[in-house]
Amino acid sequence: MGSDCATRTFWWDAGRPAGAAANDLGAVVFDLDGALADIERDGQRVAFNAAFAAHGLDIVWSVAEYGRLVCIADEGRRVASALRRRGYGRISAEIAAHVSRTKSELFEASVLGGDVTPRAGLEDLVNSLYFAQIPVAVISRGARSWVEPLVRQLLGDGIADTVVTPDDMTRPGPEPDLHGQMLSELGLAPESVLAVAGTAVGFRAARAAKLATMVVTTGYSRGADYAGAADVRTGYDGLLAADCQWLHRRWQTNR
Secondary structure, eight states: OOOOHHOOOGGGGGGGOTTTTOOOOOOOOOOOOOIIHIIIIIIIIHHHHHHHHHTTTTOOOOHHHHHTTTTOOSSHHHHHHHHHHHOOGGHHHHHHHHHHHHHHHHHHHHHHHTTOOOOOOHHHHHHHHHHHOOEEEEEEESSSHHHHHHHHHHHHOOOOOEEEGGGOOOSSSSSOOOHHHHHHHOOOOOGGEEESSSHHHHHHHHTTTTTTTEEEEEEETSSOTTOOSSSEEEEOTTHHHEEEEEHHHHHHOOO
C-alpha cells in the first residue's frame, strides 16, 4: 500500500480479541467501479471511443478488446499502446495525452447526462438495506465532481450515508486508504462492515482494510483470485439485506 496507508492508524488496529462475539452488520460499503455499475465497459470504454472520434482517429474499442486492455492501469499508457500497434510510433505518447484529456471531459459529461446505469438487482438490495436501517457507503478512486452525482443517479438521493474519494484524503498518496477514511466517517470498526467489490483491485483494497468482502464480478473481473472473499457472485440475483447480514456473520465465524 502507499505511504498514506503505511502511516494511517486507527483505534481498531489493535485487533479483535480472541473468542470475541461476532459483530452485527453496521454498514455495507460499495465500490463504485464494478459493484454499483460496470464503469469500465459502459462508461470509460464508450468515452474513449468518443475521444478517438473527436481526434479523427480510426479506433473503436470493442467490449472484448477493451477487456484485454484494462490490465494496463495507466490510461495514457493504455491509449499509447493501442496507437503504437497501429503504427503511430514515437508520437503515440503525445497523442495519447490529448486523447486522455478529451476522454475525461467526455466521460464526465456522459456521467452527468445519466448514461451510466446501475447493475441489475442493485436497486432492490440497496432499498432493502435502507429499510433495514443498515447504512450504505460508497468509495471510488474517481474525482468527486463526477462520483457524487453518479452515486445519486445510481442509488437515489440521500441513500448513501457517505461517499469517499481521493479528494477527501488529506494525504492521498499513490494508493489512498479510502476504506480507512470511510470507516472513520462512519465511526465503525472493520469487523462491523461488509464491503462489496466488483474488481480485483477493489477486492484487494477492501481486504487490506480487513473488511469482510463480497465480490460481484463483471465480465472483465471474472476469473481473478478472490481467495478469502465472503462470497463471489456474478450478479446480485435477488440478494437482500438479510443475505448480507448472513454472509457477514458467516465470514466472521469462519475466520
